[in-house]
Amino acid sequence: MERNERDIVIKTYGFLPDAARNIRTTVFVEEQGFSYAAEFDDVDASSTHLVLLECGKPIATCRFFGQGDGVYAIGRIAVLKEYRGSGMGAAAVRAAEKMIAAEGGRVALVHAQTRASGFYAKLGYEPFGEPDEDEGVPHVWMRRAL
Numbered sequence: 001m002e003r004n005e006r007d008i009v010i011k012t013y014g015f016l017p018d019a020a021r022n023i024r025t026t027v028f029v030e031e032q033g034f035s036y037a038a039e040f041d042d043v044d045a046s047s048t049h050l051v052l053l054e055c056g057k058p059i060a061t062c063r064f065f066g067q068g069d070g071v072y073a074i075g076r077i078a079v080l081k082e083y084r085g086s087g088m089g090a091a092a093v094r095a096a097e098k099m100i101a102a103e104g105g106r107v108a109l110v111h112a113q114t115r116a117s118g119f120y121a122k123l124g125y126e127p128f129g130e131p132d133e134d135e136g137v138p139h140v141w142m143r144r145a146l
Helices: 018-031 042-046 088-102 114-122
Strands: 008-013 048-054 057-068 071-079 107-113 126-134 137-145
Touching (some): 048 088, 057 088, 071 088
Parallel strands (some): 071 107
Antiparallel strands (some): 008 048
């Protein structure tokens, strides 16, 4: 468990906690229209999940998992609507990067929605490869050395 300057608590889990499931359902399924079946996949079982809480309320989440050779993917980064723009997405990514580096990770990848690529660029991620689509939504792979 970690705290930051806003007294945000970051909890880490080796399984998909209900708080992360609820945030992802709200953001990706209800707001953005992704299918529930596609949102929750087999990768959840082998991922580390982070949940950010403010005053005990879950407000943001992400997951990460190793892909071999020091490369990790960070994904399912979601922040409840009323907390967007407050730095919680960046806090989730930075916390995941810190944990990845502690595990010996050298590179972090994100499969970013194209419309969110500017957010990741501000965090030091650079696009690579060709854009693709996930459930009809344009995405781009981005990476950052840790």
